[in-house]
Amino acid sequence: MELVNGRPEDTAGRLEKEIRTYDFLDSLGVAYQRIDHEAAMTMEACEEIDKMLDATICKNLFLCNRQETSFYLLMIPGDKKFKTKELSSQIGSARLSFAKDTYMEEFLDITPGSMSVLGLMNDKENRVQLLIDEDVLRGKYIGCHPCINTSSLRLRTEDLLQKIIPAMEHEPIFVKLGTQ
Incomplete structure (x- = not known):
């Protein structure tokens, strides 16, 4: 594994949604570094990758309310515990649970294990509300998958907040978890 600047030179064998992610970042003039690796399905599998990225690594949780009418993408530090009740009270939503994989694919064009804030670029109808735990923003860099x-x-945290999220037209709600 090697940390390289920007998109891959050869895109053969890469999925269209990954290429679309690089096109999106490049169109915004956002500098980024990339590591290619074996499929990383869990936070544990990402440990070596995380060391090379030297960035805040997020758990990205795809949630919904009981009625499956409101959907949320929560960015939380990888080492922080998630408590549904704590988040529910901050966003004024009844009981939250993990949303079905079919919604993740339909709304964000992402499959399980690949959840990323960058998937919001595919949510043109704004069906998913972005939630960001304040601790995610403490570092200079954020690590994420290109869908x-x-x-x-x-990515630079500053670029995520000032360029990427505004371009995706998803106004984030900032939450503070881990206080209870």
Whole structure:
């Protein structure tokens, strides 16, 4: 594994949604570094990758309310515990649970194990509300997948907040978890 600048030179064998992610970042003039690796399905599998990225690595949780009418993408530090009740009270939503994989694919064009804030670029109808735990923003860099879990990106936190999220037109709600 090697940390390289920007998109892959050869895109043969890469999924269209991954290429679309690089096109999106490049169109915004966002600099990023990339590591290609074996599929990383869990936070544990990402440990070596995380060391190379030297960035805040997020758990990205895809949640919904009981009625499956409101959907959320929660960015939380990888080492932080998630408590449904704590988040529910902050966003004024009844009981939250993990959303079905079919919604993840339909709304964000992402499959399980590849969840990423960058998937919001595919949510043109704004069906998913972005939630960001304040601790995610403490580091200079954020690590995430380019909508596929065989690569990982390092983005400047400042670019995520000032360029990427505004371009995706998803106004985040900032939450503070882990206080209870």
